[in-house]
Amino acid sequence: MSHGQRNPAPHGLSDLRASGDVDAHPGAFDPRAGRGVPTWLAASLNFCSRCGAALRLGPLPAEDRDRLGCDRCGHITYVNPRLVVTTLPVTDTGEVMLLRRGIEPGLGMWAQPGGFMEIDETVQEGAIRETLEETGLVVQPGAVVGLYTRPEAAIVVIAFEARIVGGTPTVTPEALEVRPFAPEAIPWPEIAFRTSLWAIRDWVRRVRPDLEPDIR
Numbered sequence: 667m668s669h670g671q672r673n674p675a676p677h678g679l680s681d682l683r684a685s686g687d688v689d690a691h692p693g694a695f696d697p698r699a700g701r702g703v704p705t706w707l708a709a710s711l712n713f714c715s716r717c718g719a720a721l722r723l724g725p726l727p728a729e730d731r732d733r734l735g736c737d738r739c740g741h742i743t744y745v746n747p748r749l750v751v752t753t754l755p756v757t758d759t760g761e762v763m764l765l766r767r768g769i770e771p772g773l774g775m776w777a778q779p780g781g782f783m784e785i786d787e788t789v790q791e792g793a794i795r796e797t798l799e800e801t802g803l804v805v806q807p808g809a810v811v812g813l814y815t816r817p818e819a820a821i822v823v824i825a826f827e828a829r830i831v832g833g834t835p836t837v838t839p840e841a842l843e844v845r846p847f848a849p850e851a852i853p854w855p856e857i858a859f860r861t862s863l864w865a866i867r868d869w870v871r872r873v874r875p876d877l878e879p880d881i882r
């Protein structure tokens with residue numbers, strides 16, 4: 667694949683590695699894949715999606731960093747994160763509904779409902795759809811609790827606080843269990859992802875700042 671033909675020491679990589687930011691995201695900056703592109707994602711970026719010719723990673727006119735370009739048709743393949751839309755569905759009594767994941771990654775661990783935003787919906791529509799699919803709950807998204815970046819997964823996670831306005835908690839292959847947790851009873855060691863930890867932590871800080879969950 668063309669990624670192997672790039673300069674082995676891209677400008678700025680050592681600087682990025684030296685920063686604490688990168689340490690928090692192991693695997694985010696893999697020189698084999700080109701600066702900033704996770705290896706697993708680079709593996710699916712071999713050919714131009716417009717004409718089918720091989721892609722080449724390198725400098726291009728008017729681009730401020732190396733890009734995957736097509737020498738045959740000139741099309742540039744930009745690699746950007748995808749948005750994961752999630753909600754923290756809150757019950758009338760102030761508890762948050764979490765689900766125990768039935769699929770990898772994070773099988774058996776707890777997380778808030780969510781998934782990839784579709785190309786033809788708004789973030790709120792996506793959050794409502796994913797929450798219904800995974801938990802059986804109908805929610806009304808409210809305030810944004812936070813936005814969280816996971817470069818090694820090439821995703822950005824948005825978390826809405828959401829009011830439960832209908833539906834019934836439903837077990838599905840994706841959710842082995844759906845149940846409410848009080849802010850003081852979050853199963854912190856059993857939360858599936860760092861982005862879920864951060865989102866639930868930030869929600870707890872909103873509703874119960876006195877609890878000060880020790881999560882970074």
Ligand SMILES: [Zn+2]
Pocket residue numbers: 714715716717718719736737738739740741
């Ligand atoms: Zn092309």
